[in-house]
Amino acid sequence: MGKQTKKELVEQGYRIYAGQELDVYFNLSMCQHSAHCLKSDHAVFDTKRKPWIVTDNASGETVTKIIDGCPSGALQYLWKEEY
Template structure:
């Protein structure tokens, strides 16, 4: 777990090979994540992030498209 991100208010969404972190206060609601991969990022679902629903490379690709830094990852 990345304690630095947790201290900044990020929540952890753990996956088998990659952990995803999200901070709702940083999010700019561009929608890049849900448009980028709806299997991983689905606001109608709880939890809304399922890191194992795509390959590690795909999760990283979508998170790299987040303009705000609200999404972060830690590859295991």
């Protein structure tokens, strides 16, 4: 399956955390609370902060690598050029 579009993600309940190079999408109802994302980079993922995801607090490469390791699919991303 290819990557989902913004419309598809939003329809499924993903929220958008916009950045300069890419946007991060998160769906709380899918999250398994494995804390993989939190352990990976606290500058980007921090549940004690609002918003809990700050996309631009690490490089796009770092952020996408972490998201690729999310076991549930609750985290997704779209690079700006993918829109």
